[in-house]
Amino acid sequence: MTGGTVAVDLGGSWIRAGVVSPQGEVVDVLRAPTPQTGPEAVVEAIARLVERLPPVPGKVGVAVPGPLSVRDGVVFEPPNLHGWKDVPLQRMLQERLGRAVVLENDANAAGLGEWWRGAGRGSRHLVYLTVSTGVGGGLVLDGRLYRGATDTAGEIGHVVVDPAGPVCSCGRRGHLEGIASGPAIARWAEEQIRQGRESLLAARTRFSAREVAEAAEAGDGLAQEALGRAGRYLGWAVAGLLNLLNPEVVVVGGGVARAGRWLWDPLRQAAREASFDRPWRAARIVPAALGDRAGILGAAYLATQEGGEVGE
Numbered sequence: 001m002t003g004g005t006v007a008v009d010l011g012g013s014w015i016r017a018g019v020v021s022p023q024g025e026v027v028d029v030l031r032a033p034t035p036q037t038g039p040e041a042v043v044e045a046i047a048r049l050v051e052r053l054p055p056v057p058g059k060v061g062v063a064v065p066g067p068l069s070v071r072d073g074v075v076f077e078p079p080n081l082h083g084w085k086d087v088p089l090q091r092m093l094q095e096r097l098g099r100a101v102v103l104e105n106d107a108n109a110a111g112l113g114e115w116w117r118g119a120g121r122g123s124r125h126l127v128y129l130t131v132s133t134g135v136g137g138g139l140v141l142d143g144r145l146y147r148g149a150t151d152t153a154g155e156i157g158h159v160v161v162d163p164a165g166p167v168c169s170c171g172r173r174g175h176l177e178g179i180a181s182g183p184a185i186a187r188w189a190e191e192q193i194r195q196g197r198e199s200l201l202a203a204r205t206r207f208s209a210r211e212v213a214e215a216a217e218a219g220d221g222l223a224q225e226a227l228g229r230a231g232r233y234l235g236w237a238v239a240g241l242l243n244l245l246n247p248e249v250v251v252v253g254g255g256v257a258r259a260g261r262w263l264w265d266p267l268r269q270a271a272r273e274a275s276f277d278r279p280w281r282a283a284r285i286v287p288a289a290l291g292d293r294a295g296i297l298g299a300a301y302l303a304t305q306e307g308g309e310v311g312e
């Protein structure tokens with residue numbers, strides 16, 4: 001292989017590093033558990049993975065969880081990385097690796113990856129949602145990642161969809177993430193069971209959204225309702241995005257997006273009902289195509305924007 005770009009996806013549980021070919025294929029992926037002992041250990045773990053990859057020159061793109069300042073290279077307080085606060089990750093990695101590093105928020109990177117080589121390929125305006133432990137988002141507008149005034153744009157999970165809804169993981173009430181994330185779906189089903197509803201899930205004391213999806217496929221009414229409820233809220237949020245941004249494509253990724261028709265049908269129907277006709281007809285609402293490679297691809301794309309190694 002000639003050329004390519006090194007990119008890293010830093011998650012709360014795993015670090016994955018790979019070389020992305022100029023054609024946008026992820027090759028040579030390596031992974032290691034994310035150290036839970038602070039930023040220095042994470043920097044070291046990333047460096048060891050990168051050193052095991054084929055030696056390709058150029059900047060290293062790194063997708064990081066949670067809010068950050070791309071300009072300053074500082075990661076604020078990622079909810080999935082314990083003990084991190086205002087970490088100058090770009091500088092730390094550059095010193096350790098001896099090469100330039102580009103940071104990006106992981107949902108933004110995944111959205112960019114789907115736009116570049118995934119379900120949104122060829123579009124000019126894309127909205128990306130990822131629904132898993134949280135609900136994240138990324139916006140590609142006019143063929144560029146939209147970061148907003150201080151790099152915090154795209155937080156689709158933290159728009160209010162029900163002012164009387166539950167308190168979100170961010171501490172504010174009524175946000176989409178507090179209603180439609182995987183844990184929120186499971187929590188709602190648990191609550192219904194506690195109130196006496198019958199369900200295949202009642203035999204378990206704890207379960208995840210994946211098990212809710214399995215029960216829904218097995219014909220469980222409560223599980224189907226739990227997914228449908230989340231789907232409707234996601235659909236209302238999508239309708240707002242269609243009316244606001246008029247994208248060509250809305251890509252929905254993350255583990256919960258794999259829950260099938262019990263989530264997707266209500267999502268599409270709610271989006272249809274709550275959006276204007278023109279933006280509705282202009283947009284495809286589709287599942288993500290890249291799975292867990294999206295973040296690495298997006299980070300690689302950003303790392304080569306100036307270098308020109310990766311291109312169309």
Ligand SMILES: [Zn+2]
Binds near residue numbers: 158169171175177178
């Ligand atoms: Zn929130």
